[in-house]
Amino acid sequence: MRFFEVLRRDGPARLGRLMLDRNITTPCIISPEDYVSAGSIFRHRNLEEAREAKVSLTESLPAGRRLVVLPYPYDLVNIDIDIDAPRALVVDPGSPLPLKDADVYVLRAAGAISGARDLVNTLIEIRESIPPDAALYTPALATPSNLSLLVYLGVDIVDSVRVEMDGYYSRYHTRDGLFQRDELSELPCRCEHCSSGDTPAHNILKLEEELVWVRECIRSGTLREYVERQVRCVPWMTAALRLLDTQERYMERRTPTHRGSVMYANTSESLRRVEVRRFVSRVLTRYRPPESDVLLLLPCSARKPYSESRSHRLFRSAMGGMRRFVHELILTSPLAIVPRELEDVYPAAHYDTPVTGVWDLEERAWVINSLKSYLKKNRYTRIVAHLEGELCDALRDGGIDAIYTGGGTGPEELERLREALEFACASARPIGNFRLQEFRAKADFYFGAGAGDILTQGARVKGNRLFDSAGRTLASINSGRIALTLDGARRLLPLGVYIVRIGDFIPRGTVLAPGVVDADEQIRPGDEVIVVSDYFLGTGRARMSGWEMVASRRGVAVELREGAEV
Amino acid sequence: MRFFEVLRRDGPARLGRLMLDRNITTPCIISPEDYVSAGSIFRHRNLEEAREAKVSLTESLPAGRRLVVLPYPYDLVNIDIDIDAPRALVVDPGSPLPLKDADVYVLRAAGAISGARDLVNTLIEIRESIPPDAALYTPALATPSNLSLLVYLGVDIVDSVRVEMDGYYSRYHTRDGLFQRDELSELPCRCEHCSSGDTPAHNILKLEEELVWVRECIRSGTLREYVERQVRCVPWMTAALRLLDTQERYMERRTPTHRGSVMYANTSESLRRVEVRRFVSRVLTRYRPPESDVLLLLPCSARKPYSESRSHRLFRSAMGGMRRFVHELILTSPLAIVPRELEDVYPAAHYDTPVTGVWDLEERAWVINSLKSYLKKNRYTRIVAHLEGELCDALRDGGIDAIYTGGGTGPEELERLREALEFACASARPIGNFRLQEFRAKADFYFGAGAGDILTQGARVKGNRLFDSAGRTLASINSGRIALTLDGARRLLPLGVYIVRIGDFIPRGTVLAPGVVDADEQIRPGDEVIVVSDYFLGTGRARMSGWEMVASRRGVAVELREGAEV
Amino acid sequence: MKSARSPVAVWRGRDLFDGRVAESTTVILRTRGCRWNRCVMCGYAQEGVDASAEDIIAQFRSILDKVEGAELVKIYTSGSFLDPAEVPEAARLEILRSLRDMDVRRLVIESRPEYIDRLALEQILSFLDAEIGIGLESSSDLVRTYLINKGFTFFDFTGASDMIHSLGGRVKTYLLLKPPGLSEMEAIADAMRSARDAEPYSDIISLNLCNVQRNTPLERMWQRGGYRPPWLWSAVEVLREASLKIPVICDPVGAGARRGPHNCGTCDGYVAAAIRSFSLSQSRADLNVDCSCRSVWRKVLELEDLSFGVPLV
Amino acid sequence: MKSARSPVAVWRGRDLFDGRVAESTTVILRTRGCRWNRCVMCGYAQEGVDASAEDIIAQFRSILDKVEGAELVKIYTSGSFLDPAEVPEAARLEILRSLRDMDVRRLVIESRPEYIDRLALEQILSFLDAEIGIGLESSSDLVRTYLINKGFTFFDFTGASDMIHSLGGRVKTYLLLKPPGLSEMEAIADAMRSARDAEPYSDIISLNLCNVQRNTPLERMWQRGGYRPPWLWSAVEVLREASLKIPVICDPVGAGARRGPHNCGTCDGYVAAAIRSFSLSQSRADLNVDCSCRSVWRKVLELEDLSFGVPLV
Missing domain, CATH: 2.30.130.10 (PUA domain)
Structure with missing residues (x-):
């Protein structure tokens, strides 16, 4: 029997349910009333006494379901308690895990973790060694300012021990950090405890408020954005996020492929997001463009999907009938290269980024390198780059061989685009049906190279659905996501993916x-x-x-x- | 008579005092009780009636000093009210300023400002057109999430009009942004108003709390850090900060040259800070290194000033007697190039940055370009680079011609440093007294090229003071800052700076x-x-x-x- | 397809007619449009084509069947009926003749004051009873001049009104609820005062609720968040509290739309209906409607006065 | 300069002696140090040099003048006086002779249990009264084994004590307040229970307040935030509440320092003084001191038990 369940995931962060007397939504602040601890064995003279204490603990368990913390360190005592209640095991990072089926793992001495590297390495190590459906509790570590980072690293349960104790030392917590209460000219909080001078209670309140907010971020799939902001409190937290992003496997294995929310690419760390890297990697490895001679490079638009924007509508009308010869690739930050067929896929249709016209060196390198990798794999006879400003400069500097129109959406600028395309499309092969290409591209994108051909073979598109020659629906596309029917699934089964x-x-x-x-x-x-x-x-x-x-x-x-x- | 005074500055943000019945510390939230408005002239049939209303307003002013808002639009009516009270003028951005001595300028229709460019351009334009010692009021614009940005742009007075009205529409404000109250699963605030469902009051409370925090940031000189964090709420605010940073003159003229607090270089925007650009620009234009043949490039250290760190102590002991032939330059992000003589100057001894060993392309370019400019101006016979990792790679890739020791602080690594220096110092000129060089360098840094020579001519150093040949103190250095005596001032007077x-x-x-x-x-x-x-x-x-x-x-x-x- | 031979629109309706409800026909003729054409909220003149006297006569003839049986005929032109450059005299004369021949009791037309001259008025009144609508908008010369850019004064209006009355005609005064640049509260006050100021010079007042027409200066202001059309509650307030001896009517065009006068979205339909009922009945009881958004509107009245020129949507 | 010919330290003091206060001399001889040398908190053995019997005799002779007039002489070695590899028998014999010749009434030495053998004890007691200090630290074998790494059991301790008592010697038991790995509350409980457990086997108990010595495992733990030395209030608590029939003394070495036992920084001086007074008087009244930080300490007792192994500094 298990008393913890993960309900929702946002990167390594999870929203879960801990089933005690009451159902507690995690991430949560656990209180001493929620658990019964057998305590450290060092409270006893010897193992015999520790075992007796365990017996008396088992017999005296209060009514109502509590979390039972097994005696620790477990590797010295190996005292299990067989009981119909959630069990917590106190563990050390790096030491072997003696018990695989606890509901909660308590990280011993978590409160002594210090520094970015220690935090990231310790939490990843422990998280990777305990089962994914167990909750991780880091005692005496959470503060309002580090809470979001802890949860983003994979912590499910925290407590208010540290902030309460800090309060007795007149250390004043807010989500902005830790302050000596008497060094603040004005208290930036209007809670009742601040009025009455009860700093411990204020600190706990702030931790609770931050926790509610973190849960809300997980629900809306925006915790990453919040963490990117919140780690600016202090350089070591920023360093921790950057170090975490280098743990690509840990992150990738935990990051959903779809979120309902807008992805804000607001910081230099946004370029390192799993969503961004995964998108480009799939475009480069899974996706195959249609057979085409002419590639048109276009800038992105604020409105998503791009084709619904004013600028892309103008591009489309300038292209006129030449559209059927031209394959389109949109260049953007942070997604680098977005084939037209994938423009409504997550996060291509779901990101927002500060627009100033400036491309910093990291963005430039990312877009140019991605484009070069793309062009190395996918060859075109001619490339037309309808780009302007710094992006255009970046491509030229990057040595991308193309017809540069200078970009723009004015009548003359669009005329230049038309002329360039006219030249480029001379004797070009036409591309097949765009809607069919879209199904093919998305199938490749979602299921891997080759899936598109198998799924679309002999098929045709009507509306947002793909039919086989017998008129059976194989798949449909909604808001950029593909949905298979059983007939579609049967086609893909042999791929084994x-x-x-x-x-x-x-x-x-x-x-x-x-x-x-x-x-x-x-x-x-x-x-x-x-x-x-x-x-x-x-x-x-x-x-x-x-x-x-x-x-x-x-x-x-x-x-x-x-x-x-x- | 004037009723507003600026007390403190942190970039364009100011802490001030508005002298009404009570003294109000700005930035503040003004309430309708604080002012009496003559109102828009469009409340009247014609100018005569508007003038009569002004008379009756003047006669019926309540007891106690209020801010008196002159009838507007002022350019149509030109009705001044001659009264011993602070006057506020409602102004439009871009239109000429009819009245130069108001205490407060009210930006008309500020609440309709939208988008990054509009916000930055409008506020800079109005701020540049009104006197520096007048307060700027932007009605119906502030929210908890944009408040810090507004203040950082130069706004002194806001109100709670927008957030209160939003509350009646069930729009729920926190510093994280604006939410539909019923779309939040849990309210991330525990104020009494949230319990009672009074969203307008909650919104006002959040605005007030944010304001207190912003004031506290100005007091501690950390508003920039907070804004760099807070603008991640939403991409347009991030764009606004980036656009503001391109307004170099506006920013530079308003940024203090010293802060008591640690400067966090936590974001890519940190590289654009006035403090950073100014430091490097002064090193390149004002500072002149001592006559020396050998340049030693060293990495920075977490501890500041660098020379107090363990690593720099080890470097020093490895250098031994060769120190007197070697000029030292520390390479770091974001300050790029820090001559040893300036290591305790602000912000060289006052910054902290996330340390992961990674140098991103912007940082690399900044340090390499700064170093190249430095080496173009200041020639050395030999350069020893005791650097490791990505920084070392960056220099090599950047084509910096030097003896690369590989860096490090291990015994063998230090030995390599010693050997490289021994080779480099062969037949090198010795550098003069380091403490005197320090005075010379700092005088140049603080007062401009040439000041150092004039100040230190014939002088000698004892402790932290500079004496002339007659034994009179000329200047002293404390925590990296120079302080002139009258005798020192007399020496510098002819420079006229x-x-x-x-x-x-x-x-x-x-x-x-x-x-x-x-x-x-x-x-x-x-x-x-x-x-x-x-x-x-x-x-x-x-x-x-x-x-x-x-x-x-x-x-x-x-x-x-x-x-x-x- | 803007044809100079067919009118913009025509429809039958019911209108207040000397205290009772009567059948009416409304025609909007397609003319070259208003020659002034500078009011910030007006986009009507975009409908204009160069229409000759023959064109206009043809337009009118094409809808004669819709006039049949109407006691009241309203002929609008997106401009001034009395501007000979818009409606040439020949066309005017032909229209008047037809109306008289069809036993129409009263003609309602609109004109800017500068085109209201004695000769034209005498001609019209010689055919049938006539009501001349004048777009005063506000009795404040400041509002009318700077916020609306109307180009005439209150004195121009009273002069025109006096002339009409002296010749036995009727005056219908249009007021604009919430020109841009007024807060919701100021807009109500402006409309109330304007109604009182206009009462001596008017036989009927029509309260127009400002809406955002395409390609107007007002539209650009609205798009930038600088304008919100009036709440229907504000119209209810003005209608209920004006307390005039003459009728005040109001047709809430575009009610409930984002560009038109609107409340919360829930009540717009029935509040607009109440306003239309009142326009026919002049009974305040018809205005007894309510909605939970009324308290929000009251807060808007209070807070928009503190926003220095910005609506609090 | 660690010379094998001069002792680490020597000082005169006053000690509790059979219920009264007497003059004492304390000598710390420089030996090769403790052969076990694995206890997590102990850095004493770093002081060690290879000292021969002659060296040790020379050390002792050099401080003979400081022994003059003392009733009580304490000879410590940063190890075990009874370990012949540390203090060769020749040196021990010479020291015992000198002490007897100078009319010293009692010798206090320290030793791990494994070196306490019948022959050595009989030899010592043949010269003068002796008290053997044994570092039991805790009566919990778990604490002593896993947290301190002491390397002997409670049974080893009682065996040694029984032997000493059977030969007419006295036993002084050292307890360690707050070994690493115990919370403040657990540390108090451990010390109290240990005192009760050790009482039957001891003539006096010395409560040692753990401090952070250089280059020890404990120091590394402390630097990483994993350890905080005990509060002086905890020592007060143990001394006040232990209620033994034998004396309990405590010298709060390093009190007030970050590495030593400390309270808030304000009261450390007078609380340490109170503890020292109590050690001489055994009167609980001496422990009647207070400070505002006492309530913080109470919170520490409560909350540190919830931190799963981390001090809440």
């Missing part, structure tokens, strides 16, 4: 983690997946990563859309 | 702005200045910029340290 294999039962509505026998490692929350067993075929959206489905004993693995016995 | 010319009176303790006849445009808050008149010579620290001293009718211009009738 994005498959969740379940046990011998017929799921309804959802597939729960314990039912998963195996799952493609590539699967991330939000991905379209195919659910199979010997008796069942279904399609749906993954709610957790593939590795997590395999390792978890609780939680929704897949939300089914369709399914049938086979 | 950093001089504040005052009227025919003998100031005591401070020089107030109305007493200033003329002031060097270069002067910034925190600068060491020389105060002169036909009857007086003094030295002290500037509290406002030179142009501000000339244009202001109120406020402390200089805090005197010494002074005497002449």
Whole structure:
């Protein structure tokens, strides 16, 4: 029996439920009333006494379900308590994990963690060593200013011990940091405790408020944005975020492929986001452009998808009939290279970034290098670059061989675009049906190279749906996401990707983690997946990563859309 | 008579005092009780009626001093009210300023400002057109999330009109932004108003709390850091900060040359800070290194000044007796190039930055270009680069011709440093007394090229003081700042720089702005200045910029340290 | 397709007619449009084409069947009916003849004061009873001049009104609720005072609720967040509190739209209906409507006065 | 300059002696140091040099004048006086002779239990009364083994004590207040229980307040924020509440320093003085001191128990 469940993921951060007397939504602040601790064995003279104490603890457990903290250090005592209640194990980073099925793991001496490297390494190490569906508790570590970072690193449970104690030392916490109360000319908080001078209570309140906000950020899928902001409190937190971003595997395996919210690319760290790297990497490795001779490079627009913007409408009308010869690639920061067929895919249609016309060196290098990699793999006879300003300069400086029109949306500028395209399109091959190309591109993007050809073979598009020659729907596209029908799934099955294999039962509505026998490692929350067993075929959206489905004993693995016995 | 005074500056942001019935510390939230408005002239049938209304307003003014808002638009009516009370003029950006001596300028229709460019351009335009010692009020514009940016742009007075009205529309403000109250799963605030569902009152409270915090940031000289963080709320605010940073003159003229606080270089925008650009520009244009053949390039250290760090102590001991042949330059981000003589100058001894070992392309370009400019101006026979990692790579890639030791602080690494120096120092000229060089360098840095030679000619150093041959103290250095005596001031007078010319009176303790006849445009808050008149010579620290001293009718211009009738 | 031979619009309706409700026909003729054409909120003249006297006559003839049986005929031109450059005398004469022949009881037209001259008035009144609508907008010369850019004074208006009355005609005065540049509260006060100021010179007052027309200076202001059309509650307030001896009517054109007068979105429909009922009945009881957004509107009245020129949407 | 011919330190003082206060001399001889040398908090052995019997005799002779007139002589070695590898028998014999010749009434030495053997004890007691100090630290084998790494058991301690008592010697038991790894509250409880457990085997108990010595495992823990020395209030608590029939003394070495036992910085001086007074008087009244930081300490007791192994400084 398990008493913790992860409900939602936003990068390594999770929203979960800890089932005690009351259901607690994590990340949470745990209070001493929520748990019963067997305590450190060093409270006893010897192991015999420690074991007796365990017995008396078990017998005297209060009514109502509490978290039971096993005696620690566990590796010295190995005293398990067999009880129908959530169990917590106190663990040290780096030491082997003696008990694999606790609900909560308590990081011993977490409060002594200091510095960016220590924090990131310790938390990643412990998080990677405990099961994904267990909660991680870091005692005496959280403050209002570091809380969002802790949660973003993967912490589920914190406490108010540190800030309360700080309060007794007249240390005043806000989300902006830690201050000596009497060095503040005015208290920047109007809570009742500030009026009455109760700094410990104020500190706890601030921690609680920050926690509510962090939970809200996870719900709306915006924690990354908040963390990018909040780590500016102090350089070591900024360093921690940068170090975390170098842990690419840790981050990538935990980051959903889709969010409902706008992605703000507001900082230099935004370039390192999983969403950004993953998008470009998929364009370079999974996506294949249609057979085409002419590539048109266009600037991005504030409005998304680009084609709904005024500027792109003007480009389109300037292209006129030549559109069917031209493949379009939009250059942008931070996504670098967005093929037209993928413009509505997450996050291409979901980002916003400060627009000043300036491209800094990192952005330039990122877009140029991505474009060069793209052009190395995908050859065109002619390239027309309808770009202006610094982006245009960057391409020229980067040695991209193209017809440069100078960009712009004025009548003369569009005329130059038209003329350049006319020249470029002379004797060019026409590209096939754009809507079909879109299905092909997205299938490749979502399921890997080759999926597009298999899915679209002999198929045709009507509205937002793909039909096979017999008129059966294979897939549909909504807001840039692909949804497979069972017929579509059958076509992709031989590829062996994005498959969740379940046990011998017929799921309804959802597939729960314990039912998963195996799952493609590539699967991330939000991905379209195919659910199979010997008796069942279904399609749906993954709610957790593939590795997590395999390792978890609780939680929704897949939300089914369709399914049938086979 | 004037009813507003600026007390403190942190970039364009100011802490001030508005003298109404009560003294209000600005930036402040003004309430309708604080002012009496003659209102728009469009409340009247014609100008005659508007003039009558003005008379009745004047006669019916309530007891106690209020801010009196003159009828507007002023350019149509030109109705002044001659009254012993602070007057506010409603102005439009871009239109000529009809009245130069109001205490407060109200930006008409400020609440309709939208977008980064509009905000930055409008506020800079209005701020540049009104007197520096007048307060700027932007009605119906402030929210908790934009407040710090507004104040950083130069706004002194805001109101709660917008957030209160938003509250009635169930729009919920926090410093993180604006939310529809019922779209939040949990309210991230525990104020009494949130419990009772009074969103307008909650919004006002959040604005007030944010304002207190912004004031506290100005007091501690950390508003820039806070703004760099806070603008990540939403891309347009980030864009606004970047656009503001391109307004170099506006920013530079308003940024103090010294702060008591640590400068956090936490973001890519930190590289654009006035403090950073000014430091490098002074090193390149004002500072001249001692005559030396050997340049040693060293990495920075977390501890400041560098020479107190463990690594620099090890470098020093490795250098041994060769120190007197070697000029040292520390390479760092974001300050690029710090000569050893200037290592304790602001902000060289006052910055902190996230340390991950990674140098991004902007940082690389900044340090390499600064170093190249430095080496173009200052020639050495040999350069030893005791650097490691990415910084070392950056120099090599940048084509800096040097003996690369590989850096490090291990015994073998230090030995390599020693050997490289031994080779480089062969037949090198010795550098003069380091402490004297320090005075010379700092005098150049603070007063301009040439000041160092004049000040140190025939002088010698004892402790932290500089003496002339007659044993009179000329100057002293404390925590990296130079302080002139009257004898030192006399030496520098002929240069004609950093001089504040005052009227025919003998100031005591401070020089107030109305007493200033003329002031060097270069002067910034925190600068060491020389105060002169036909009857007086003094030295002290500037509290406002030179142009501000000339244009202001109120406020402390200089805090005197010494002074005497002449 | 703007044809000079067909009018912009025509429709049948019911209007207040000397204290009772009567059948009416409204025609909007397509003319070259208002020659002034500088008012900040007006986009009507964009409809204009160069229409000759024959064109206009043809337009009028094409809708004669819609006039059949109407006691009241309103002929509008997106300009001034009395401007001979807009409606040549020949066309005017032909229209007057037809109306008289069809037993129409009263003609309602609109004109700027500068075109209201004795000869033209005498001619019209010789055919039938006539009501001349004048767009005073506000009795404040400051508001009219600087905020609306109307180009005439209150004195011009009273002069024209006196002349009409002296010749036996009727005057309908248009007031504009919430010109740009007034807060919601100022707008209500302006409309109330204007109604009282205009009462002696008017037989009926029509309160126009400002809406945002395309390609106008007002539209640009609105797009930048510098203007919000009036709340319907403000119109209700003016209608209920004006307390005049003459009728005050109001047709809330575009009510409920973002560009038109609107409340919260929930109540716009029935509040607009109440205003239309009142226009016919002149009974204040028709204005007894309410909605929870009324308290928001009251806060707008209070707070928009503190915003120095910006609406608090 | 560590010379094998001069002792580490020597000083005169006053000590509790069978219920009264007597003159004492304390000598710290420089030996090779403790052969165990693995306790996490101990940095004494770093003082060690290879000292021969002659060296040690020379050290002792050099301070003979400081012994003159003392009833009580304490000879410490940063190790075990009874370890023949540290203090060769020849040196021990010479010291014992000298002390007897100078009419010293009692010798106090220290030793780990494994060096306490019958022959050595009989030899010493044949010269003069002796008290053997044993660093039990805690009566918990778990604490002593895993947190201190002391390397002997409570059973080893009681065995040694029984032997000493059987031969007529006295036992002084050292307890360590707050070994690393215990919370402040746990540390108090551990010390109290240890005192009760040790009482039957001890003639006097000395409570040592843990301090952070250089180049020890404890120092590294402290530098990383993993350890805080005990509050002086905790020592006061233990001394006041232990309620033993034998004396309990405490010398708060390094009190007030960051590395030593400390309270808030304001009261450290007088609280340490109170503890020293109590050590001589054994009167609880001497411990009646207070400071505003006492309430903070109480919160530490409460909250540090929730921190899972981290001090809340």
